[in-house]
Amino acid sequence: MGLVSWLIAIPFITALVIIALPQKQSRMIRWVAAGGCAIHLALTAVATWLFWNAAKVDVSSVKTAMLTKLYLVERLEWFSSLGIQYFVGLDGISMAMVILTSIIIFTGVLASWYVEIRTKEFFVLLLTLSTGVFGVFVSFDLFLFFMFYEVAVLPMYLLIGVWGTGPKEYSAMKLTLMLLVGSAFILVGMLAIYNASGLNTFDLQKLATVNFTSDFQKWVFPMIFVGFGVIGALYPLHTWSPDGHSSAPTAVSMLHAGVLMKLGGYGALRIAVYLLPIGATAWGLFFMILTTINIIYGAFGAITQRDLKYFTAYSSVSHCGFVLFGVAALNMMAFKGAVIQMFSHGIMTGLFFGLIGMIYGRTHTRNIHEMGGLAKRMPWFAAVFYIAGFASLGLPGLSGFVAETHVFLGGFFGNGWASITVMRVLTIIATMSIVVTAVYVLRGLGRVFYGPITNAHFEHLRDATIPERISTGILATVLVIVGLAPWFFINMIEGSLMPLINRLNETGATAALR
């Protein structure tokens, strides 16, 4: 078993170990979960190092590549008569996503240190879910990809239904069903690609060598993009997100908003744009319009919220809009922005939801208007919350700035297929959301942390404990590092985005010839 397989297997093995532990030993269960995730983090670091050294050599050759270059590849025949393989590997985009997930799951386990009800089942489900997520990010076989995708979605039902708050059963059911209807669209598109290719293979790299007809691409592309759009909170299919995130327990919100929503952007890039470039050029503008609505709608939605979790959930809808906006803008700058935004938003929302959970555990309210003056009692939380808030409104020096700048520049540059005027108008409208974001973030945080202490009960609250400090500290540090030194990150993903651009340009050339 190679390194990449271990990246998938470690959370699952940890879950199996936890199943074997007795229910009463909740302390030991927590330590095992944290230990498994720490090992995973270490392995991810090793993988990053190996990836980096290998990718460094290929910098010049990927510039003209049509296929994304994979590292640490593992292949195994599976259902060979149907061309299904166990085919995993890493390219720049998956590497970035694996790093993100590994950080989020580790901090998520620390953030759920105080889950006391049915601890064992909670961690088993949480780790199963992250197995699915890691699987999606490293799979380069469509069947495997889809399988892991469904594994990642389903444990959510129980995690929200059992450990959630508020209208948890409704939210859990809504979330699960909407995401699975989305995956039904993906399935239709995927099987159509498989059968139309005539290669009898689900191997993504082989399918990428096929030139699908223009008509075919034009109907399959929206199927797959919308399918992934559901989990990426594409307007108007985002409605599961506010309900789901606000009902979910802390670690689940972190993992869901931080990582699962990124499956949407990742899948749209990896499958829809990669395999169907003509479809992408035909539909790019349409999806840019939808995602612009996403960005603005999410931002205005967040302004009106009183519940901190709804507030963050709407802001997530807006920020995930940037990801899909970048994907739909179809140029290098925008793609880079989309991937950085996936990473940056993952960390940032993870931090947001983690903090909200921790504060809620103390104040027992999430209503912004009932809070006030918390900074006096909880300076650590206030400081970290502000870092996340500033990243969210795109303050230079934090990762959000890098991501949003790339996306907006990309949108403004335009591409060869859509009207540049329309793209610029849309970009300008989307840019306005930054102002709105600043309004709601600053106003919300000001209410919660400054002013007089509104409730006598708040006087006795304690600041963060050690696990909470570690978990929020890691996330805040990552935000700062990516904000100050983004080139490391950009170099990592650039080589894997080149093939996407080359493929798009090729179709542009053939379109011009016709």
Next chain:
Amino acid sequence: MLMLPEIIVVCSAALVLLADMFLAERKRVIIAPIAAAGLASAMLALVIFVPQTGSMLGGRFVIDSVAWWFKIFFTFSGLITILLSLDLLDGRTAVRAMGIGFRGEYYSVLLATISGMMFLISARDIITLYVSLELATIPLFILAAWRRNDVRSGEAGLKYVIIGAMASAFVLYGLGLFYGITGSTTIANISSQLKNTPALWLMAAMLTAGIGFKLTIVPFHFWAADVYQGAPVPVTAYLSVASKGAGLAFMFQLFYGIGREFIADASLLIAIFAAITMTLGNTVAIVQSNIKRFMAFSAISQAGYLIMGFLSSDSGGSAAMIFYMLVYAVTNLTVFACIIWYFNQTGKETIEDYCGLSRTNPAIALAMMLGLFSLSGIPPLSGFVGKFFLFSVASKAGYHWLVAVAAVNSTISLYYYLRIVRQMYIEPADENAIKIPITPVLAITLTALTVAAVIMGIIPILYETISKQLSAQWY
């Protein structure tokens, strides 16, 4: 040699009856082991002695790889049904079941229907085809009415007899027309002489009704819910698995045996039937509160998925269908094993009664959840892989809309399967709920079924074998 498994099954049916006649009541416990051993040895004989190709009786009894796999399926589901019936018929239940008994007759009737199904897939002559179909069906009427003091069971039996007889009449008339047109009773002759005439479409309509009845294809499904609810639970399990398999076997004979030339013409119809069957089955299942009725509608929708295998004209469709049939047998029987266990121990059969099961019996709740998830097609369980292959068949045939309908239906089905999961996992248990015991036989059966339901989706060997064997000798 070719007919050895069938002979073993028929002989053990007779042996069971004789044993029942000569043994004292106290010693009749050995009847079930005899029946189980009979089926197990039939399965063994199938694996060891029966080749994948061969014919006897002048080509009227034929073994090919499709028939071979169907026979594996029938003997397997029969064997599991016997294991699941043991507790109920031997009276090892916490709640005394009314009017259950007569073990010898029960097992011999059960073995008779299995032998009928085994003949059905091998028959190459429309007369033997019809006789074996009746042999497979008539004992089921008796089984459905087995709880003789129970009004519902009687109603189930009566309803099943009347509608079943009507369906048989349709089938008989359809088959009769074949003879009228071609003057021959062997499938090979009929197939070569069949022309596209109005009479052909009349026959097709007749046979569609007949098959639709057996397979519970909408709109011929209406008997299923009442019969499934009234019949004793192990019989319901058997009906939902083996009886569907018999319907598929019969459909297979007609499609690839007789109507080979007309497969392409029928594919749109098949797609429409599949779509309405799964949609109706799924939407009606949402509102059911009795778990047996619930499983009846779930089984109806599964029939919709299964017939998607007929959309293909090459061996891929049948390979996917046979694989899913085996997967469906394993997973559906997993769920039924849990239902039977719960009914035996508590006498309850509504969905609300399952609340808090994950607290009192976590292992069984887990098995049931895995079974339900597998039925709805959640990876990495076998149901996911099975459905995926069937969907791929539909996609290959160009029915992309059907893939969409089927995939959305899987989501709907997840909605109602999650209702049970919710009862077991989210709803709190009664305060004085205690761990419910399970008998060793049932525990072993359930464990084996659950493990099979999980690994069939991960280990490719079963599907690969079926696929290779079918494509090697496709028509």
